[in-house]
Amino acid sequence: MLLYLNRRWGKIDAAARGRSIGSRLALCWLCMVLAVLSAALLLLSATGVLSHTASQFGETAALQQKNTAAIFTAQMDVLTAQGIELSNTVSGEVESFLAGRGLSFDALNDNPELIAELEDMLIPALKSAMEGSTCSGAYFCLDATANTSLSTSETSRAGVYLRYSGLRSAHPGGTVTCFRGTVDAARRNGLQLHNRWNPELNTSLIPGYRQVMAWDGDRLSGGCLWTERIPLLDTWESVTLLCVPVRDGAGNVRGVCGMELSDLYFSLSHSTVSGSYGSFIMLLAPMNGDTLLLDKAMLGSTEGTDLSASGEMRIQSGRDYDTFTWNDTTYLGKYQIVPGRLADGHPLAAVTLVPESGYRHQVQTARLGWTLGSLGFLIGMLVLAAALSRRFAMPIAQGLEAAKSCEHDWQPTGIREIDELTVYFHSRLRESRPEDALPRQVESLVSELIDRSKGLTSSERIILRYYAEGYTVKDIPGLLFISMGTVKGHNSHIYSKLGVDSYDALKAYLDVLRRCGRLEELLQSGKQRSYV
Amino acid sequence: MKRIMKEAMGDCSTVEEFRFLVRCRECGRTWHSSPVRFSKAGAEPKTEGMSAIFRTLYERERDAAREKAAAEASEIFSRCPVCGRLVCDRCFLICEDLDMCIACAKTLQVRGDIVAGEAFAPRELPAGPIGKASTEESDIK
Numbered sequence: 001m002l003l004y005l006n007r008r009w010g011k012i013d014a015a016a017r018g019r020s021i022g023s024r025l026a027l028c029w030l031c032m033v034l035a036v037l038s039a040a041l042l043l044l045s046a047t048g049v050l051s052h053t054a055s056q057f058g059e060t061a062a063l064q065q066k067n068t069a070a071i072f073t074a075q076m077d078v079l080t081a082q083g084i085e086l087s088n089t090v091s092g093e094v095e096s097f098l099a100g101r102g103l104s105f106d107a108l109n110d111n112p113e114l115i116a117e118l119e120d121m122l123i124p125a126l127k128s129a130m131e132g133s134t135c136s137g138a139y140f141c142l143d144a145t146a147n148t149s150l151s152t153s154e155t156s157r158a159g160v161y162l163r164y165s166g167l168r169s170a171h172p173g174g175t176v177t178c179f180r181g182t183v184d185a186a187r188r189n190g191l192q193l194h195n196r197w198n199p200e201l202n203t204s205l206i207p208g209y210r211q212v213m214a215w216d217g218d219r220l221s222g223g224c225l226w227t228e229r230i231p232l233l234d235t236w237e238s239v240t241l242l243c244v245p246v247r248d249g250a251g252n253v254r255g256v257c258g259m260e261l262s263d264l265y266f267s268l269s270h271s272t273v274s275g276s277y278g279s280f281i282m283l284l285a286p287m288n289g290d291t292l293l294l295d296k297a298m299l300g301s302t303e304g305t306d307l308s309a310s311g312e313m314r315i316q317s318g319r320d321y322d323t324f325t326w327n328d329t330t331y332l333g334k335y336q337i338v339p340g341r342l343a344d345g346h347p348l349a350a351v352t353l354v355p356e357s358g359y360r361h362q363v364q365t366a367r368l369g370w371t372l373g374s375l376g377f378l379i380g381m382l383v384l385a386a387a388l389s390r391r392f393a394m395p396i397a398q399g400l401e402a403a404k405s406c407e408h409d410w411q412p413t414g415i416r417e418i419d420e421l422t423v424y425f426h427s428r429l430r431e432s433r434p435e436d437a438l439p440r441q442v443e444s445l446v447s448e449l450i451d452r453s454k455g456l457t458s459s460e461r462i463i464l465r466y467y468a469e470g471y472t473v474k475d476i477p478g479l480l481f482i483s484m485g486t487v488k489g490h491n492s493h494i495y496s497k498l499g500v501d502s503y504d505a506l507k508a509y510l511d512v513l514r515r516c517g518r519l520e521e522l523l524q525s526g527k528q529r530s531y532v
Numbered sequence: 533m534k535r536i537m538k539e540a541m542g543d544c545s546t547v548e549e550f551r552f553l554v555r556c557r558e559c560g561r562t563w564h565s566s567p568v569r570f571s572k573a574g575a576e577p578k579t580e581g582m583s584a585i586f587r588t589l590y591e592r593e594r595d596a597a598r599e600k601a602a603a604e605a606s607e608i609f610s611r612c613p614v615c616g617r618l619v620c621d622r623c624f625l626i627c628e629d630l631d632m633c634i635a636c637a638k639t640l641q642v643r644g645d646i647v648a649g650e651a652f653a654p655r656e657l658p659a660g661p662i663g664k665a666s667t668e669e670s671d672i673k
Contacts, residue, residue, distance in 0.1 A: 458629050478533040481611040485621040485647040486631060493626070 021417045028388045035381035042378055045370035053363040057277055057332065058320025061352060064273060065334035068282045069350040071270070073338050076226070079135060083244040083258045084220045086129040090140045090246050090257050093122050105254055108144035108158065112182065115146055115158045119185035123160055127176060127189070130162055130259075134269070136239070137163035137260035139180065140246060141201040143213065143253075146182075155204040159255065160185065163194065167265055196234040205233055208243040208343030212256050215245050223253075227343050228286055228296035229263065229309065238263045238309070240284075240298050243343070263298060263309065270300030278358020279304050280333070286346035287337070290315045293346065294326065305355050307331070323356075330356040446516055448499075449509055453522045455497045463490050465523050468510050473503060536611060537602040540618050541565075543594075548573040550597035554605045558623035558633055563608065565601030568593070610647070612636055621648035 097118050098105060108115055122140065130138035141159025150156065161180035168174070178186040179194040180201045186193055203209040208225035215223035223245040229238045242258035272279035285297030292313040299309050306329060313326040315335065324331040333353030340348045399418030402410035403425040412419045456464065463476055471479065476487045491503065500506045513519040541552045542562075550568040555561070570593060577583035610624045611617070612633035619633045625644030627637065637644055 457627075459626070459631055477606050477610075481533050481536065481613070482631060483610040483621050483624065483647065484607045486610050486624060486626060489626045489645065489647050 021415050024388070024392045024415065028385060028392055031381055031385035031388055035378060035385055038374055038378035038381050042371065042374035045367065045374045053359075053366050054320045057359055057362070058334075060275060060277065061280075061321050061332070061334045061354070064275070064280050065336055065350070065352040067273075068270075068280075068352045069336045069338055071282075072284055072350045073340075075134060076338070076340050079133060079242050079259045079261075080221065080224050080244070082129060082133045082135075083224060083242045086126070086138065086140070086259075087220055087244040087246050087257050089125045089129070090122060090255070091248065093125060094118065094142065094246070094254065095249050097121060105142075105144070105248055108142060110146065110148050112146040115142075115144065116182040116184040118142075119158070119160050119182050120188045123162070123181070123185055123189040123191070126160055126162055126257075130164075130176065133259055135259035136167060136262040136265035137161065137179070138258070139201070139241070139260065140255060140257035141180075141203065141209075142246070142255035145200060152202075155202055156200045157203050157255070158182075158199075159201045161201060161260075162191070163260065163262075164265075165192075165194065167262070167268060196232075198233075202233060205230060206241060206243065206256070208241075209256055211343055212243045212245050213253050215253055220245060220247075224258075225341050225343050226348070228293075228346075229298055232262075240266075261298065266298045267301050272301045272303050275354075277332075277362045278354045280352050280354050281305060281307060281331075283351045283353075284338075285313070285349055285351060286342055286344065287335075287349040288312075288346055290317075292324070292335075292349060292351065296344075296346075324351070324353050332356050332359050442512065443516075446513060446518055449513065450518065450521050452498050456494065460490050460494050460497070461523060463487070464494060464510075467503075467506065468514070468519060468523060533606050533611070534599075534602045536618070537605045537609065538598060541598065541601060541605065543598070545594055545597070550594050550601075552598060552601035552605075554609055554618065556609070556620040556623055557617035558619040558635055561620065563605060563620065565597075565604050568597040568600065608648075614640070622646060 094105070098107070101107075101114075103114075108118065126138050126140060139159060139161035141157040141161075144158050145153050145156050146158055147153060159180060160178065162176050163179045165175050165177045176191060177194040178191040178197060180198055181191075182199055183193065207227045207230065212223055212225055217223050225243040227241045227243060229240050231238050240261045242260075243256050244258045245253045246255035246257050248254045266284075270282045272281055274280075281302055282300035283292075283294075283297050285292040285294060287293070292315065294308075294313050295310050297309055299307065302308065307326065311327060313324050313331075316323040316325070321332050322334055324333060331353040332355075333351060335349045335351040337347045338350045342348055395413035395415045396418055398411070399413040399415065399422055402413070403418075403422040410422060413422075453461075453464075462480070466476060466479060473484075473487060473491065476482070477484050480487075495501060495503075495506065498506065498509070500509060510519065510522075513522050537554065541554050544551050544553050544564070548570060550570065552565040554563045556563070570590060572586050572589060575586070577586050608621050609618050610621070610631070610633075612619055612624070613630060614632045614636040617633060623634050624647050625632060625634060625637050625642075626647060627642050627644035630642075631644070632640070632642065634646075636642075
């Protein structure tokens with residue numbers, strides 16, 4: 001008995017110590033909520049809402065574009081300043097050269113020796129300006145020619161054009177060759193002649209030459225021009241030239257000088273910038289409306305793309321980035337107008353772009369990453385929720401089984417409420433079932449008898465009550481003023497309705513019902529009428 | 533019941549035997565109890581004193597026979613709870629709620645089973661081991 005009580009109290013303690021069903025439910029619900037959230041996350045990831053690739057790319061492109069524009073602007077500003085300095089140097093040298101000899105500027109025409117001597121004197125300054133700049137060449141030309149009798153004398157002008165040959169990197173260096181200039185001046189300065197050398201410059205190939213020569217202003221910076229990309233005569237190279245007026249002491253424009261940016265040098269000095277969206281390409285292009293004139297543009301390195309300096313590129317502005325279409329190929333990026341005059345009057349745009357394929361690849365990668373992450377999270381949450389539900393439901397089922405069974409050696413489920421319920425059920429079962437309880441078969445028999453008694457009439461029920469009170473058959477006629485035949489008739493009805501075959505069996509059943517305390521149920525069930 | 537029956541019984545005893553009758557108030561038939569012979573039947577009292585003793589003895593035995601006859605009559609007669617009449621089992625119905633005589637059942641339009649025999653069978657009182665029934669009216673002493 002003591003052992004039993006100890007076990008019982010132990011279970012009650014365990015029931016009290018177990019985790020609450022509420023906490024388990026909360027945990028399960030938390031997992032379900034997280035699963036729903038992850039499902040929503042998955043949906044958003046699959047649709048690309050979460051990846052924000054467009055806006056992120058827009059920010060990246062804008063940042064890159066800002067850098068590109070700053071680089072281009074700084075380079076053009078520096079070169080313009082150096083070009084103005086070169087112009088001043090050339091102006092001063094020419095002025096002193098002619099003044100020392102008592103000659104006017106026109107004296108240079110048809111005087112090759114004088115031109116050669118002047119060029120010889122100016123080459124060191126030109127070379128110095130070239131070496132101090134981030135350019136691929138430098139030049140000056142004067143409004144004079146060595147032979148005015150030639151048919152090309154109108155466009156042929158004396159001057160020196162020095163270029164680097166064999167550029168290998170963005171840092172200018174290597175051999176300086178004389179592309180244009182007299183042989184004597186080149187030799188005296190130890191310069192090699194370019195393999196496409198000519199003694200004078202062809203000004204018809206310099207788009208801004210006439211504009212600069214016609215310029216009439218105070219500040220040299222106002223007369224500076226950049227040419228579009230032009231092919232360099234007799235070579236496979238293209239260049240962009242800075243044109244700065246060269247004035248004499250009277251302020252008349254006597255020539256043009258400036259720096260050269262070859263496409264090779266530009267390409268080397270502006271390599272692609274690798275990023276997560278691919279390689280950003282930088283280019284400097286004249287802009288005509290919403291079209292970039294690539295055949296007049298300077299392109300940075302286009303490594304890894306098919307982009308070349310030809311044709312036109314249409315711009316379609318977007319919210320986060322702009323779309324550039326060139327030869328059915330789409331590029332994405334940004335553009336910005338940079339300060340600087342072009343000879344043909346077009347604004348100059350600094351452009352940063354990346355092939356769309358790189359962007360799409362990045363979008364797919366980002367979306368795939370988000371989707372896989374969300375899917376993994378969802379699966380994890382579902383598995384966790386399923387495991388928790390199983391852990392949650394199994395003790396409940398065990399608890400219900402334990403509650404239904406009357407066994408004393410049930411195991412606590414670990415859920416406080418279930419264990420308490422089981423303990424309560426068991427205690428109620430023990431209280432409701434006395435030790436002398438009838439066997440289950442007898443209980444069912446009694447129930448059946450009570451059920452059958454609902455068919456008894458009032459007279460039969462009254463007779464039955466007399467029997468239950470201990471009267472015999474012989475007593476009934478005297479009690480009810482009826483004959484024995486009537487009593488026997490009632491008895492036969494009572495027997496058939498209750499399913500008993502004799503008076504002794506009826507008495508035995510009545511005794512059982514009295515013992516069960518359910519005799520009144522038998523006597524009072526059904527219709528209740530008084531016997532008058 | 534026995535008291536009611538004794539009150540309703542008629543006495544048709546003779547010097548030789550004791551016998552009683554009960555008449556069904558519905559069908560009018562009479563029931564006779566089993567005859568009980570007087571113990572001193574046929575004996576002539578010699579003296580006046582003996583004659584007085586015989587009379588006393590006769591009275592005692594007649595009361596005993598009446599008791600017995602009432603018990604016998606209770607076997608086949610019922611009192612209708614509606615009209616209060618004593619009727620035989622041929623005229624008494626076991627009904628659903630309240631047993632009653634045929635006449636009351638007809639009046640109240642209640643159906644029931646006749647205690648003894650069919651409802652429309654020729655009316656004869658049941659021939660039990662005790663007593664005898666007949667349609668004749670008997671003289672009551």
